[in-house]
Amino acid sequence: MPELPEVETVRAGLARLLPGQVIADVTHDHDKSFPNAPADVRQFLVGASVIDVRRRAKVLMIDLSSEYTLVIHLKMTGQLVFDGAHEHFGAGHPSTSLVGKLPDKSTRVTLTFAGGAKLFFNDQRKFGWMRLMPTIEVPNIDFMKKVGPEPLEPDFTWQMLRDRLLRRKNSNIKAALLDQTVIAGIGNIYADESLWGAKIHPNTLVKDVPTAKLRVLHQAIVDVLRLSIDKGGSSNQTYVDAEGNKGSYMQFANVFRREGQTCPRCGTVIEKLRVAGRGTHICPHCQRVKK
Helix, strand or coil: CCCCHHHHHHHHHHHHHHHHCCEEEEEECCCCCCCCCCHHHHHHHCCEEEEEEEEEECCCEEECCCCCCEEEECCCCCEEEEEEECEEEEEEECCHHCCCCCCCCCEEEEEEEECCCCEEECCCCCCEEEEEEEEEHHHHHHHCCCCCCCCCCCCCCCHHHHHHHHHHHEHHHHHHCCCCCCCCCCCCHHHHHHHHHCCCCCCHHHHHHCCCHHHHHHHHHHHHHHHHHHHCCCCCCECCCCCCCCCCHCCCCCCCCCCCCEECCCCCEEEEEECCCCEECCCCCCCCCCC
16 A cells, blocks of 8 residues: 555645646546545536645545545555646556556546546556545544644654654554554555664564654654655555656665665664564664563
8 A cells, every 4th residue: 555655746746737727527437436426526526627636644635626625545556647748647657658548447537627638546456536525524534533643744743753652552663653543644664664763673562662762763754754755655666756757765775675685774684574464674683672
């Protein structure tokens, strides 16, 4: 599933291409992917122009001039692809492969704009969705009410991180980081990378992590996420930015998917284990369990 940097890469690309576009038509193949009343689509989507593209955690929002918003969750295999006369954006495909190849059998929703450009929502496994709703109601979605703070916002301090984590003081630190109600947008890759950066074993209980380590963890989270956004995300096969550049974060990862290789900090061989139900990568020397 895409994590915060990957979804932010999608948002940034769409934010450059969509504002001002007027939606002329929409088609979809499955109601599960596009669970909207036809009357609402005709009144609030068709004919509306795009005002802005936002992100909250792993959810995208396309705000419209009708004061409605398309709320989009990509889930496991969702992709958004913009195909215009002169510009192409792919979240899931390199842009050079888009022209003339969509829609295909994975296309669930197609938005056609007044100038002829199209936005395709592709989703092989049909878990993702595009939901149209009044913009004022978006904060009232259950997910929005429960999701934790954004880790890249200025008010996300190490004290806030500490207080949020302590809500799960008897959980291991990795499980707490993966909990979207604790912090928004952190998934498996960036949890592993952040814990390596802070020299914390992922099985350590939250209550046993020293305050000094939490301060380091806070900075590690921010640094890892910023680097990944700068590099266009982690999935160099499935995510590209608005100019078609492939995400390259995995070239800079220190432990994730590097089992059997040496730790760039101490030279110890990186190991893979299972923590919080997820494949987890650690340096057994840098991230020793304290006894």
